[in-house]
Amino acid sequence: MAKGRSEVTEAILAVRAETAAERGPKQTRTVAARLGLRQRFTELWRSRELFVFLVRKEIKVKYKNSVLGFLWSMLNPALTLAVFWVLFTIFLPNHLPDFVVYMFGATLIWNFFQNAVLGGTGSIVGNGGIVKKVAFPREILPLASVGSAFMFMLFQSIVLVLFMAIVWHRPDWSQMYILVPALAAIVVFAAALSVFLSAVNVYLRDTQHLVEVVLLAWFWAVPGIYAFSGNVHDKFARHHLLWLYFLNPITPIAMTFQRILFNSMHPRYTNEPHALIPNGVLATYPTHWYVYSDLAVLGISAVLLLGAIALFGRLEGNFAEEL
């Protein structure tokens, strides 16, 4: 008995020594009113596993105890698609061929953005229990909301792929790579907004409701249910306000997705800026227009994210008492 015990103890001690060795030299952590951005990022990087756990948790908790589980995350967009298809092909025909694919290209992006920002805004207040009791880089919470929204987007894209297979709608394989900067841009943009809004929401609880309303309106500024070409383009162009339309960073990203996924409806390219294909659906911008727009959004979003994290750091000091 005594021997068995000492063996266990030794095993434990061995594990501890190993851990100590793996951890290497002790690092010094500073708690102060202001921390440099570099230190913030170091701590964020150290908590990357926590990020994974939080994302996993959000997905697990969302559909725990529901019979269909995460199937809901696919059923939901599938049913929405069905409703819109019935509405816009049968009752209010908008004459967009394979409209569901067109719409889904944009709503996939939009749903991600909406889930990320809404979830992120409430993340600090919603996790008040941990924020008040445990020390960890709190930016992780809004970032995890973005992460889980991203995972849900991946689930939803399965529906899109299935649907495209059913109607045999071929995407533009050769230009697929443009999706990478587009995805990066939307993720960074959503992260910047989430981090910023989550901190503001601690001090001003209206933020949550305000965001809901703003998102509702914002959705219609993205060419998802309607075609950009035709009426929308013409009216903006007539008043020289196209730039206003493109001020919405979601627009070029959603258009990129449509350009790639809905591609087959795009009969030719032109290099003429803002030209439209007669009777077409998509704008005729050349490929590099999409790449540059997405990169521009990515660049601006990255700056915004830095700013958001810096601001978050300023506001973070009083989280525990405000909650």
Place this chain on the structure above:
Amino acid sequence: MGNVAVEVDHVSKRFRVFDERYSSLKERIVHFQKSRHEDFWALDDVAFDIAEGETFGILGRNGSGKSTLLKCISGILQPTTGEVRVRGQLAALLELGAGFQPELSGRENIYMNASLLGLSTKDVEKRFDEIVDFAELGEHIDKQVKFYSSGMYVRLGFAVAVNVEPDVLVVDEVLAVGDENFQRKCLDRIKEFQSEGRTILFVTHAPDLVRAICDRAVVLSDGKMIGEGPPGEAIRLFREHLLESAAATNRAAAGPAAAKAERIELAPPTDGRPVHITAIEIDHPGTGTRHYIEPGEPLRVRVLYKATALVEDVVFAIEVHNVNGILIFASDTQIMAQHFDALPGEGVADFLFEGIPLLDGTFTLNVGIRSARGGTVYDWREQAGQFEVMNPGQTTGVVALALHADLKDPSTA
């Protein structure tokens, strides 16, 4: 040793106390510039270092700022000014099981909570059995945490936290939870931490715990550090400060304390009695400079009485109780075989304790006068006075027993 594990560098923390909290936009606009607030300094220029391997106590009453300080050290709150530097990994046991997700199973929560505290998945895997074992959860580990009893919840929380293997462990008053068996286990684990040379920061308002496990302690009061030193010293400061603030109002009226015995006037009984107690005086070597005695110091209790007629064969009695009402000592002049007749007028009866062999605590005195023969009680005063004993040493318990140790190894035995 030698290395500093935690450096608290002139930390201050200001809280804004608002008359009313306006946290909606409308309220903010309506009350723009109107929301009055008072600044409240929960911590005021607190500075100390904790050496590696040291067990450090923070003593203070409720509201003295000790929890705020702990939160600043563990990084939950940021100080308004000043800095805290922590070398190595820190785990804070502020609330056990904080961050548990009720919908997830115990197993998932272990991973989640450990990573919240800074332990990697790989490390958790190695310790998983140990954690489950320590928490005494057995097969419940795969149940959702929301079905756990509060005891299981707390045990799991503690098991995860101590297995984070922090270099610095911060313990708030969490040991007050769980059953006795588990508490002992927690204390054992803390002692094990000590022997492994880890740094422990311990916050409490229970001086006995500080005496039992700390190497050094600071005393906080109203956010200010009022002292720092070895446990005995710190506890003395803490007690003294407590008494001072409690007695401050009383003494302010009484004027400056003279180096005279503490005198407590007692209201005379309303019905006519032949002899009654008018006051008692308590005197000890530190009278006038401190409010307590140290173990082994003498104490004199003087009972002042007044007789209206000759009363034959009176017996003066004295009782000492501790704060829990347990009788520590009782005696009277009859037991001491002293015959006494009280003559009309005022007189005194002195009780002289040659040395009080008590350790920490506040003790109350009951005094009385009765007849030697019958059951006539002339006067009896419950809690007529009290005295305080403070132990500067490390021993704990109730009685200061004289003790010597004689250690022999096998060759000399």
